[in-house]
Amino acid sequence: MPDKYHIKTQPIPPRRPRIGKIGVVDWREDCANCHNCVKKACVFDRYREEMSYIRGLREMDAVFFQCMGCFSCVQQCTKGLLALSANPVYERLGNTYWTPQIIETTWAQAESAKIPVSGAGYRGRFSGLGFDSMWTDMSEIVRPTRDGIHGREYISTAVDIGRKPALLHFDAGNPAGGLPPLVDIPMPMIIDMLPRGYRLPNLLPVIKIVAAQTGVIAIIDSKDWQLAGNDLDQYLPNLAIYLDASAPLPGRELLTGMRLVEISDDGNAERRVRELKQINPGIVVAVRVEMDSGGIERAVEYARQPFVEVLHLVADDNGNEIGEKNPRFIKDMVRSVHNSLVESGLRNEVTLMAGGGIALAEHMAKQILCGADLVTINLPLLIALECTLCRDCNDGQSCPALIGEIDIKYGVGRMTNLIAAWHDQLIEVMGAMGIREVRRLRGEVGRALFFEDLEEATFGKLFGSRKNN
Amino acid sequence: MASSLVPEKIIKEGLPDSILETMVPQAEVQRVIKPAPPRYRNEIAKYIIRRSADCKLCGKCAEICPQGVHVLKPGYKYFAAPHQNVCIGPACKDTGHYCVDLCPNKALRMVENPMMKVLGDYRWTPDLILATWKMAETGAPPPPEYGYEYECGNSGGGFDRIRFKFPARPPVELSPDDIDTSLELNRRNDGRPQIKIDVPWYGGGMSYGSVSNVTQLSKASAAVAFNTFTCTGEGGYMERLRPYDDHTITQVATGLFGVREETIQRVRIVEFKYAQGAKPGLGGHLLADKVTPSVARMRETVTGISLFSPFPFHSVYSIEDHKKHMDWIKHINRHALVSAKVSTPSDVDMVAVGSYSAGAHIVHLDGGYGGTGAAPDIAKKNIAMPIEYAIIKVHDFLTREGVRDRITLIASGGLRNAHDIAKAIALGADGVVVGTGELVALGCLRCARCESGRGCPRGIATTDAELQGQYTVEWGSQRIINLYNAWRIELVEILRRFGMRRVSELRGRTDLLMHLDYSNDTEQAR
Known part of the structure; x- marks a missing residue:
């Protein structure tokens, strides 16, 4: 049997007094x-x-x-x-989006690495905003493995980042012009940069180890690169450097060791990609598109450019369109981009990574159902370290949760536990859906149930039009 | 559909009529309503009276309170702990017995119990829990003066936003005695017994292991009193349930724990559990802590090892397999009805029709927000659709396929009271299955700690020797009987206001409903 993806975990109790309900x-x-x-x-x-x-x-x-x-x-x-x-x-705890329940369950998962299980039926609202306005489907009969929960090791969560050509041309038995580079990671998650105010200096050395241990990739801002510590060589395959418009081109050693690099969506993207590929033709370049009011159009436009292979669509911390009064939500924005690319036959020319507002394992599954290939997360990993999102650090004050004083073992353990718990939960919902690999979960809205659709198909038929929407 | 079996009629003719009588005399439980007071010393009340040091112990409050909230026992100088839970709250102001105003020393104060904030949740609001307790105590709907808002929860969707459009006066004046709430379970006309239950609901499957022996027996006993059913769940069928065989549904679930030919032959209804609303697509969960020696013996497994049932049935990958499965059960027990319990995926309508063609008498939809003894939180919240949608879809589809009147449609998964039951029927179900409501009657307050450790701290969903001794079968069954009775009174009242003689007349009458979030101006809504 081939090696299965498995994250080693161990319980890591909290450092701080527990805050219960x-x-x-x-x-x-x-x-x-x-x-x-x-x-x-x-x-x-x-x-x-x-x-x-x-x-x-x-x-x-x-x-x-x-x-x-x-x-x-x-x-x-x-x-x-x-x-x-x-x-x-x-x-x-937290705020209206990152609710106390989300923070509490994140803490529990970071401590135990286990899927949260409880008794009694669901206790929450019928539906809600954002990711709460959809359900994942299940299949009564179609199974991925014929073994339900016992067959979970056969469910693949691996994804490939990069361009997947729709058509191959062969030259003497080999693909003409070679194949575009692909980065494969064992679960559909990338660790994104923390929002500016939350970038405590001691976190990057922890994050780089977490990325290496779990096999995912962590994006690090070139401005913070120095904070990641020395001995980076062995971590380079699990790190991606982010270059904004003003960042100089990183050195050859760095780029040849890395598999993925991210650039900002300023006007120079094409030149940047060329420069980067010149140094390392095997590197995959992602373009970070901030999802403001023009985000969807920009993303679709980028996807048409032959030099773009990965788009990273980023909403604000709460998953909302950036800078809008009545913002659209990340899942809907990604769905628009996805659908538009599917219609124009370009979907596999780019990989879509989506971030912002991914707070729970279920959001990962739902975001992928809505068209992303994988998600990027940041704040959940910080919450795993007992952060309460009080934002004191944003104002330059000292962290009440003393995150600046954590040791490496604690930090790595808690973050790894959380990622492991998310991975298990992803498998859980995929098992229920009867989907055997996460690549096929992408945009599979046939396995999703949307609040608006269901309401219209049932109550809408009976009771007329829905108010206030 | 042609059956692969010998026609039922021929078999039936060859067997004595008494075939349904089992070897063990069946329990008889009278439908007697009597008070079943709560079992805790301090009951949780919506309003509480606080007594300050200004009290001169004159005893006036004890004298005037008709409910008996204040207790000053003869021969005692000080007040005993007050019976807060019988206090009717601010509604008392208009009765002339309001102790707060009448206290000569102004020593009393009434406040809303601050503990209401930590009791219950969006679906089971504190008022709904307290009202259910009151119903289980008295056997009647709680008097309006208590001010419980218990007809709906606070989930903001589905049943909680649906209301009945009652006419100003009933089109026909009926007395409650004229109204028939019974439900026919076999509509296939296949020669199998015409089983009729007195109320349009039966008890949900709860296995031994997830709940205690006492809980199972209490449920079974109440099922006898109301001539309805309870269900064993998937954890085996204990011998102690033999006297209740005629009112027990045994479940054949994917774990097949304790399923044998003899257990299938004992009952009048067999239920295939394909999926469960709380964890659709995952199979049953019984975590290690709760696999006690007795549970392990019943399930023929090992103590202390978590039991995750497989999903789905390894023998069923198509409707044809499903039919083979049904035929197997029908062959073993030639007088049983067969129910297929399925979850609510997007193709639930196809699943329901498939179940009909496979030969099911009952298709039981368990909605996404259903109850459970243990389920991953991610599954409870996210997988499969809420039952409200599924009922509409399935009822509609079965009707269009022309088979609606040949199968009984049962709904479950978050039905909490008589109003939910009536709404489910009006949306298109024939009847419902209830679960959490029964447990609340037994003292559950949905603290959601049923899954691990010693199990339920309140002694309901546990097999811990000490914890499960917190109440007796006698008390438990009386509580559930009382609750059922209160629900029936409310259901009859709903039917009376619509001038309906039978609960079956309510089925599919969506024209009698309105949804608070909709314009309600469609032709049929008018």
Whole structure:
């Protein structure tokens, strides 16, 4: 059997006090000190843990919030002294897009590397904005492997980045003019640069190891290149340098070691590509297209240029069109680009990478269903290090989560765990869809269910037109 | 469709009528409604009364409160813990018994319980949980003065945005006794028994292992009282359920745990579980912690090893295979009806028609937001469509294919109360399967901790010896009977307001519904 892609993981507990959703309020003054104290009966043993937690406290502001919310103690206390409360710290995590739930589940995955599993049915809203306005499909009968969850190792998540010619011409048995270079990575994910304000100096040495260990590629801004550390040679195949308009051409050694490089979509893209290919003809060049109001048109226009082989479509951190009041969402923008390229028969001439707003493993699957070949992520890896997206660092203040002080093992472990958990979840939904390789997931809207379509096909027929849209 | 089997009629003629009577005398459970008070010392209430130090212990509040919230026991100086859960809240102001106003020392204060913020979720709102508890306690819909908003959840779509368009007065005046809520399950006219259940719902499959023995027996007992069914789930069919065989559906799921010819012969309905709404396309999950020695014995597996059922049936890759599967069951038990439980993919309509042609009596759609003992979060949220869409699609397609009246369409996956049940029927289902509602009646508050460790801290979805002893079968079955009764009262009331004599008249009457997010101006909506 060939080697299967497998990410080695181990549990990495958090450095910081855990921030749970629910805490216990305990009015001790009326306690009867009865012998059948409900605290001893806590199924999850939280009270005993709390005691030992308090003993080991180093900061006085840390509160224990790990109640599982079963209400058993509240309802059984002889004197009714206990109550549960929502943790205000939890509710302040993240923002409206990166919700407390997203941050909490990211932390759990970064700690355990496991797929989050829980009991009871789905608890959330019927549908929502962005990625929540679609579902992935399943197949009752068509299976990728005939083995369901046990056959998951046969599901391929590998993708190729680069141009895939629709037609080959042969010259004496060999493809005429050779084949365009391709970069293959074992899962459809690339680590993008962190948003400017979040680029703490100690993160790049961690990220480069994560990229190498998981086999994916990390994009590093040429301006930050020095921060990635020395001994970069062995990491070059898993690194891609980003060159903005003003960046000088990197040295030959760097470019020959790398497989992928990214450039900005300024007017000089064509010249840049030529220069880069001159040094290393085997390198794949991606053009980063910021998805502002003209993003879709620019992307489609670039795709028509023979020198463009990869487009990296980037929305803002929340997946929105950049600088727009009523922004379109990344999944819809990528879908437009994808559809337009399919219609003009150009789809395989370019690889589409899509980033911005990819916050959960499901977003990776959904973004690919909407037409991307692979996704790029950044903030989830930062959240894996217990970041709460408080943005203090953006304002130049010190990081309350002390991310500047992490050690390499912790950082690498947490990020690797998260990527492993995402990989497993991708396989989970692909298994359910009956799709055996992620290359075939791309743009496969037949395996996706869109809120608008379903509403129109069902309620729309019965109840007329939908309001407010 | 031509059957490969000997025609049913011929077989039936050759067998004695008593064939359905099993060896074990079947349990009889009377449909008696009696109070089943909550089992916890401190009940969670929507409104709570706080007593300040200004209280002079005069006892006036205890005297005036008709609900008995304040407890001052004779011979005691101080108040005992108040019965907060019977307090009707601000609605009391107009009754002349409002203790907050009447307290001579102004020592009482009423506040909305701050714990409501951590109870429940978008789909099961705190009000819905409390109302379900109240129904399970009393056997009747909660009195309006409690102010529970329990007819809908807060998910912002589907059932939660659909309302009935009740006429100002019923077109025909009917008394509740005139209204028939029964549901015929066999429409194939194939000589198999005409099974009729008294209410248009039955209990969802919950395996031994995912839930306790006590929970299963409580559900079964309530099913007998309402002449409906419960379902074993995929974890085997325990001997203790023998007295309930006539009201039990046994599941043949992909794991085939504990499935034998004898277990299939015991029942009147066999259910093929192709998929489950909470984890469509993945197969059952029972995590290691919950595979206790007794569960492992029942499932013939190893203690402490996670059980992930395969997906799908390895023997079924086409409708023809599906038919072969059905024929196999029909052959083993010649008097059973067969149900196919499927999930809701985009081609759910084709799946339903396929099930009909394969010979199913019941096609059971389990929508994407269905309940579970353990499922990956990514599956629960994202895979397959919500049941509301699926009912409309399937009902419509079966109608167009001309087979709608030859198969029973059952819906499940997020149906929480009588209103959801009625809406599902109005959208096109014949009946529904309920699951979480029953568990809430038993004291579940959806803390979602059923999947691992010792299991459910509230003793429902666990096989932990200590935890599952938190309530008895007697109490549990009474709670579910009460809940069923309350639902039936509400369903009858809905039918009465529409002037319908039978629940079957409601099926597919989308013209009686409106959707709050739509213009509701289509021809049929008018």
